[in-house]
Amino acid sequence: MIKVGIVGGTGYTGVELLRLLAQHPQVNVAMITSRSETGVKVCDMYPNLRGHYDTLAFSEPDAKQLGAMDAVFFATPHGVAHALAGELLENGTRVIDLSADFRLRDADEWSRWYGQAHGAPELLQEAVYGLPEMHRKKIKTARLIAVPGCYPTAVQLGYLPLLEAGLIDPNQLIADCKSGVTGAGRGAKVGSLLAEASESMKAYGASGHRHLPEISQGLRDIQQSAVGLTFVPHLTPMIRGIHATLYGQLTADPGDLQALFEQRYANEPFVDVMPAGSHPETRSVKGINTCRLAVHRPGNGNTVVVLSVIDNLVKGASGQAIQNLNLMFGFDENTGLTAPALMP
Numbered sequence: 001m002i003k004v005g006i007v008g009g010t011g012y013t014g015v016e017l018l019r020l021l022a023q024h025p026q027v028n029v030a031m032i033t034s035r036s037e038t039g040v041k042v043c044d045m046y047p048n049l050r051g052h053y054d055t056l057a058f059s060e061p062d063a064k065q066l067g068a069m070d071a072v073f074f075a076t077p078h079g080v081a082h083a084l085a086g087e088l089l090e091n092g093t094r095v096i097d098l099s100a101d102f103r104l105r106d107a108d109e110w111s112r113w114y115g116q117a118h119g120a121p122e123l124l125q126e127a128v129y130g131l132p133e134m135h136r137k138k139i140k141t142a143r144l145i146a147v148p149g150c151y152p153t154a155v156q157l158g159y160l161p162l163l164e165a166g167l168i169d170p171n172q173l174i175a176d177c178k179s180g181v182t183g184a185g186r187g188a189k190v191g192s193l194l195a196e197a198s199e200s201m202k203a204y205g206a207s208g209h210r211h212l213p214e215i216s217q218g219l220r221d222i223q224q225s226a227v228g229l230t231f232v233p234h235l236t237p238m239i240r241g242i243h244a245t246l247y248g249q250l251t252a253d254p255g256d257l258q259a260l261f262e263q264r265y266a267n268e269p270f271v272d273v274m275p276a277g278s279h280p281e282t283r284s285v286k287g288i289n290t291c292r293l294a295v296h297r298p299g300n301g302n303t304v305v306v307l308s309v310i311d312n313l314v315k316g317a318s319g320q321a322i323q324n325l326n327l328m329f330g331f332d333e334n335t336g337l338t339a340p341a342l343m344p
């Protein structure tokens with residue numbers, strides 16, 4: 001049994017960590033922080049957790065107490081993990097950061113997209129990008145994990161087999177993505193109000209979203225050369241879920257695309273390649289750590305279309321964070337992550 005702490009426990013990804021870890025036989029959540037709810041019991045704020053965390057209460061994010069944990073999850077806004085990660089690592093505590101603090105390898109690029117100086121550039125070299133389907137070996141020995149963003153997870157998993165096989169033009173990638181409103185976090189914002197977000201849909205960040213450099217970096221790593229990506233996110237009237245429609249231009253005879261995807265993900269516990277002709281739904285992954293994919297080649301033409309769905313709070317954040325923890329501590333990769341999705 002290991003002891004873990006969660007910094008930022010009142011947010012959507014924090015409470016999702018609690019929900020999933022309640023089923024994890026090897027993990028004891030020993031500390032959870034919130035500056036605004038200090039002293040409040042977790043189960044008083046989140047009644048769905050009654051019976052699971054009856055004594056655990058929110059406390060201040062004290063570095064010394066966090067340093068007594070085996071691992072600490074950061075479910076906080078950007079910049080918070082920068083300030084605390086170094087001290088925790090020095091104490092031998094492993095850090096799993098759900099924010100974007102360590103996702104980009106270039107500190108200057110991070111500063112440009114996040115509008116603040118990078119607070120811990122000295123840690124960038126050791127941070128491992130926590131996408132197990134690409135970096136499983138490195139994750140197993142990592143001390144510091146940058147959990148991928150929600151859109152980046154859905155997009156990279158969809159393009160991975162095609163780019164690895166060299167079948168599409170890396171300069172003509174188009175990712176048309178939709179997110180539910182929990183993607184914007186729990187903080188009060190006009191755009192997340194029921195009357196603003198329901199019965200409507202809109203694109204945002206079309207001329208440049210902070211996930212663009214993260215996705216491009218990941219696809220570049222697969223492709224081993226520059227990529228040209230157009231990424232347009234949309235806000236849709238659902239609570240959870242990411243739906244990515246990915247377009248690629250074939251440069252060679254692709255052979256059997258369905259077999260390519262099935263073979264690439266045959267040993268991946270959290271990627272489900274749907275039968276040929278499928279259209280995966282976001283609700284089929286609600287609450288679970290699975291990415292469901294389908295690959296199409298309309299009219300047998302030159303365009304390949306990949307459909308990729310995840311739950312932004314699970315494979316897009318907290319579930320993937322636990323998948324990383326399992327790998328880092330030598331637990332079965334799917335420990336605590338095996339329940340089926342809630343449907344409808």
Ligand SMILES: NC(=O)C1=CN([C@@H]2O[C@H](COP(=O)(O)OP(=O)(O)OC[C@H]3O[C@@H](n4cnc5c(N)ncnc54)[C@H](OP(=O)(O)O)[C@@H]3O)[C@@H](O)[C@H]2O)C=CC1
Binds near residue numbers: 034075187317
């Ligand atoms: N929502 C999503 O779908 C996804 C989110 N992420 C990322 O995960 C992180 C958390 O997201 P989410 O749960 O949505 O965020 P929320 O806004 O819902 O929650 C943020 C949490 O962080 C705490 N917090 C805020 N500022 C600080 C601070 N300076 N020091 C310590 N704690 C702080 C808050 O509690 P308090 O202020 O009381 O301390 C709160 O518990 C973000 O970086 C986000 O980008 C990643 C993938 C998907």
Ligand SMILES: CC(=O)N[C@@H](CCC(=O)OP(=O)(O)O)C(=O)O
Binds near residue numbers: 098100149182233
């Ligand atoms: C709907 C919505 O607002 N989504 C967020 C992305 C989700 C998220 O939290 O981003 P990270 O994965 O990088 O942390 C956004 O567009 O900024």
